[in-house]
Amino acid sequence: MNFSKVLLGLVTGISVASLGIAGCTAQQQDLESRTEQPAVTVQQTETPNTTTTTQPQERAGDVPYVPTPQPVVDAMLKVAKVSKNDVLYDLGSGDGRIVVTAAQRFGTQGVGIDINPERIEEANQNAKKAGVTDRVKFVQQDLFNTDLSKATVVTLYLLPEVNMKLRPKLFKELKPGTRIVSHAFDMGDWKPQQTLNVDGKTVYYWVVPENVPANLR
Incomplete structure (x- = not known):
């Protein structure tokens, strides 16, 4: 009878440990998905800013900008x-x-x-x-x-x-x-x-x- 209790305890402990490991794995995956998500968001928000109607200035201007009155x-x-x-x-x-x-x-x-x-x-x-x-x-x-x-x-x-x-x-x-x-x-x-x-x-x-x-x- 004592041997049965010991065996039952061992099985129960292994099951709890397995659940703990599984829980940690799920939390780790969720954490990774949360930390990766902002990187995707940043990339999406930066994309529109790379499209402009003008081009980079090819060289310095010949004169400073002073409007004609x-x-x-x-x-x-x-x-x-x-x-x-x-x-x-x-x-x-x-x-x-x-x-x-x-x-x-x-x-x-x-x-x-x-x-x-x-x-x-x-x-x-x-x-x-x-x-x-x-x-x-x-x-x-x-x-x-x-x-x-x-x-x-x-x-x-x-x-x-x-x-x-x-x-x-x-x-x-x-x-x-x-x-x-x-x-x-x-x-x-x-x-x-x-x-x-x-x-x-x-x-x-x-x-x-x-x-x-x-x-x-």
Whole structure:
């Protein structure tokens, strides 16, 4: 009788131990599933952020971003006599105000070029607010790699050395009669046809000649 009790006790102990082990295994599996779940969640929440409408900036910009004052924008468009028949390229377009203003007031088709993705996003937002997205577009691109041949008007607010570096490209790609307007900085020995003073700011205006002098190329 005593042997039966001992045997029964051993069997009972083994069963309890088995249940304990099984319980621990189940808890361990549940813990592992809980600790793995956040990793999946984080991956899912990060995925949308990797999809953007712009690309990483390929290099540093040629000039710091300083918006052109609106009175200067108005004067630049006025001196160039922009119209609905023009295609305006703004090189270093920033928040897009020159292109957007031309589209709003004159129905001009416009293209803004900027290397900074933040500026492109801002310009697109401004075009949408102004209701001119059907007439303008903004391209994230190096202005020195941009085809300018379709432009009838080009606007600039760069720096003297950038203007000089850009000048041969303008002569090469722009058609004779294309108007060029620069805020603040000239083009060296290429004399402007008009120079304006707008609230203390200087605006330079040129027209691409039929025959470009050799010393300007």
